[in-house]
Amino acid sequence: MIRAFWITLMRFWRKYRRKLGLFVLAVFMIWYYDCLPETLFTNPRSTVLLDTNGKLLNATIADDGQWRFAPCKKVSPKVAICLIEFEDREFLSHRGVNFLSLGRAFIQNISNRKVVSGASTISMQVIRLMEKNPPRTYVQKVYEILLATRMEMSYSKEEILAMYASNAPFGGNVVGVDAASWRYFNRPSSQLSWSESATLAVLPNAPGLIHPGRNREALTKKRNRLLKHLYKEGIIDKMQCELALAESIPNRPLRLPQKASHLLQKFIAEGRRGQTIQSTLNIDLQSRVTRELVAHQQFLAHNHIENGAVIVASVKTGEILSYVGNVERADGSNESFVNCANAPRSSGSVLKPFLYAKSLEAGIITPKMLLPDVPSKFGNFSPLNYARTYDGFVHADDALAQSLNIPFVHLLNNYGLGKFHRNLKQYEFNTINRSSRHYGLSLILGGAEISLENLTNAYTRMAQEVNSGKSIGIHCDKMDKQEAVPSRTNPASLYEMFEVMTNLKRPGNDHHWEFFDSSRKIAWKTGTSFGFRDAWSIAITPDYVVAVWVGNADGEGRPGLTGFQAAAPLLFRIVNQLPSNGEWFKVPREYQSTISLCPESGLRANEYCPEKVRSTVPTSCLERSACSYHQQIHVDPSSTFRVTDECVAVFEMKHPVWFILPPINAQYYQLHHPNYKDLPPWMDGCGVNSSRHNFYLRYPTNNTRIQLSRDLDGTKGAIVLEASCRNKSTTIYWHLDDHFLGTTSTFHQMSSTPEPGMHRLTLVDEVGATQTILFEVIR
Ligand SMILES: [Zn+2]
CATH class of the missing domain: 1.20.5 (Single alpha-helices involved in coiled-coils or other helix-helix interfaces)
Known part of the structure; x- marks a missing residue:
């Protein structure tokens, strides 16, 4: 069978x-x-951040706890020679397997009855590394030979050597020659000496046994043997060999640089984990800025201000040169892990210059136009100036230089909240993501949150627009090609804005601040958020934008945490370290016009303006009406009373020109302008009801609807009724629905808590002039 x-x-x-x-x-x-997988190595990689010149800024350990950098494309020449000479001298000539040494090894192993030689080529070792070091058996060996020969068909020698160098173990948890070079020598592998290259080349051979921290003698011997071989082969000369032999081998692995941790984390959050990213940062500037921030924070620490962030950008290239997201602390205390450079924070006043430029562009203001600076109400919003004082009227450029709140709320109200909200979006303030109504007019005083990155980007764009009429914004990835977009704001308006921003008083040299080069022209601005939670400052030159935020990451406010006191000193210390060629922005003449201005009102001069100055302004300012504050009035021969032709013959009258402001503004304006003269009173019986002109009701106005707020304890809040008088001695008698409320003199404010419904408010002065309005209180 x-x-x-x-x-x-x-x-x-x-x-x-x-x-x-x-x-x-x-x-x-x-x-x-x-038989070969499409990708030979899929191990997790370290995320590595390089500076603009390829210097290592930061790296994180790979997910499997190994220091394994992204694979290199080409091994640096010295390391390549050392690896080949040590591991596989026939590497460049064989096709993946060296049968001669394989046969020799087989005989050696048989006669010794144990494995004394693997005779693996570098190609076979790449396969072993790919297979994650399986047990050494004859079957396995055959398998490795087959795969190695197959690999030689698909990859060049250079690629195979690079795969070996990138994936070989180099002792401890260091994998690959690039990570090893930084961990042992604090340098890229391209800058290693012969001795260092030789040291690295012998490590993969027995990484568990030989580790620079241990077995130093054995390692030195192996390295020296390789160096002598290189000399024997004529690769290095005698002198090189002797110098290399004299070098000591490294100790324990070094800590890798941690110079831009927050930027690295930002890249990881953007999905760049495991990549080697060449950034635009300059490692030297990054180190200097970090040192300045750390020193500055130590100065602020007594006031429990723990965090800060700085960004420096190049205007010309849009490249971020320095990005320090926080004061780093090894133990992670005080929220030092938070990246304060892209955290949304209340903007304070740092957006005011932008509104100034946009208002110039829209022809709403001229650089010196008067803006109201009096106690003001916008619905339920009553902004206050930082110093709690009022100037009555203030020139727009002075309002910006002094960062006054009330004039800028008026300006935003005139310019249009929705329009400005859209402008901010155009300049990529992406954290302003609610409707304009949500922010209201407080948008210009810090009602919205922005990040230091957004701020740097917007002002860099503006500087680029003045420089070249287009902008590219900022970027920190060297490979990130930015597209230029046409200017979003008229360059003349931006130029004017930067000019005004140079007029701010700089921090003095008290508080141990260093001397600031006050001759250098710098546009700058500070910002302080409500409750002293955020201190901002930003400086702009035609070459650089520097932005600083200081505060507490947990949002705790501190007294003295203001842009001027806490952020500006650091800003100027950094600006002063940047090179300067003394140049300023090119004047955008094609967008400018020269006109005759009234210096008092800042508007185009009319025929009565006593002084006229030739001024160059953005052409859009021509849209503004001419000065209306200088008017010709008619007075009696003694210049005591205003008159009309009803009581004084025209030929007897005098016709002086008067600077006339609305009463409420005049009331505050004359506190700071002693030369301001009130209008003369009307002559009795001159046919004009003089009292009608003497006072006017400011709030509420006729037919206003008012919603009463409730206090915390649930009681009804009061409304403050307000009037203003031209004549200081006037007394006003207040009546609400025929109930007498009281009298006021000098400052005319009256508090009341009317019930919901329609009300009639009547004001009477001592000569019987009356004004009545209706308003409604709603629930
Ligand atoms: Zn005028």
Whole structure:
């Protein structure tokens, strides 16, 4: 039975052996062709951040706890020679396997009855690394040979060597020559000496045994043997060899630089984990800025101000040169891990210059136009100036230089909240993501949150727009190609804005601040958020934008945490370290016009303006009406009373020109302008009801609807009724729905808590002049 089966089998074999052989060969060929995976190495990688010149700024350990950088494309020449000479001298000539040394190793292993030599080529070792070091068996060896030969068909020698160098173990948890070079020598592998290259080349051979922190003698011997071999082969000369032998081998692995941790984390958050990213940062500037921030924070620490962030950007290239997201602390205390450079924080006043430029562009103001600066109410919003004082009227540029709140709320109200909200979006303030109504007019006083990055980007764009009429914004990835977009704001308005921003008083040299080069022209602005939670400052020159935020990441406010006191000193210390060629923005003449201005009102001069100055302003300012404050009035011969032709003959009248402001503004304006003269009173019986002009009701105005707020304890809040008088001695008698409320003199404010419904408010002065308005209180 068995015999019959055997005969049948042999017949079958004789008949089909050719076909069977071909079939097996075909199966093998298909397997062989397809035996390599598409990607040989899929191990997790460290995320590595390089500076603009390829210097290492920061790296994180890979997810599997190994220091393994992204694979290199080419091994640096010295390391390549050392690896080849140490591991596989025939590497460049064989096709993946060296049969001669394989045979020699086989005999050696047999006679020693143990494995003394693997005779693996570098190519075979790449396969072993890919297979994650399986046990060494003969079957495994054959498998490695097959895959190595197959790999040689698909990859160049350079690529294979790079794969080996990138994935070989270099002791401890260091994988790959690049990570090893930084961990042991604090330098990229391209800058290693012969001795250092040789040290690295011998490490993968027995990484568990030889580690620079241990077995130093064994490692030195191995390195020296390789160096002497290099000399024998004529690769290095005698002098090089002796110098290399004299070098000591490294100690324990070094800590990798941590110079831009917050930027690295930002890249990781953007999905760049495991990549080697070449940034635009300059490592030297980054180090200097970090040192300045740390020193400055130590100065602020006594006031429990713990965090800060700085960004420095180049205007010309849009490249971020320095990005320090926080004061780093090894123990992570005081929220030092928070990236304060892209955290949304209340903007304080840092957006005011932008509104100034946009208002110039829209022709709403001229650089020196008067803006109201009096106690003001916008619905339920009553902004206050920082100093709680009022100037009555203030020139727009002075309002910006002094960062006054009330004039800027008026300006935003005139310019249009929705329009300004859209402008901010155009300049990529992406954290302003609620409707304009949500922010209201407080948008210009810090009602919205922005990040230091947003701020740097917007002002860099504006500086670029003045420089070249287009902008590219900022970026920190060297490979990130930015597209230029046409200017979003008229360059002349921006130029004017920067000019005004140079007029701010700089921090003095008290508080141990260093001397600031006050001759250098710098546009700058500070900002302080409500409750002293955020201190901002930003400086702009044609070359650089520097932005600083200081505060507590947890949002705690501190007294003295203001842009001027806490952020500006650091800003100027950094600005002063940047090179300057003394140049300023090119004047955008094509967008400017020269006109005759009234210096008092800042508007185009009219025929009565006593002084006229030729001024160059953005052409859009021509849209503003002419000065309306200088008017000709008619007075009696003694210049005591205003008159009309009803009581004084025209030829007897005098016709002086008067600077006339609305009463409420005049009341405050004359506190700071002693030369301001009130209008003369009307002559009695001159046919003009003089009292009608003497006072006017400021709040509420006719037909206003008012919603009473409730206090915390649930009681109804009061409304403050307000009037203003031209004549200081006037007394006003207040009546609400025929109930007498009281009298006021000098400052005319009256508090009241009317019930919901319609009300009639009547004001009477001592000469019987009356004004009545209606208003409604709603629930
Ligand atoms: Zn005028």
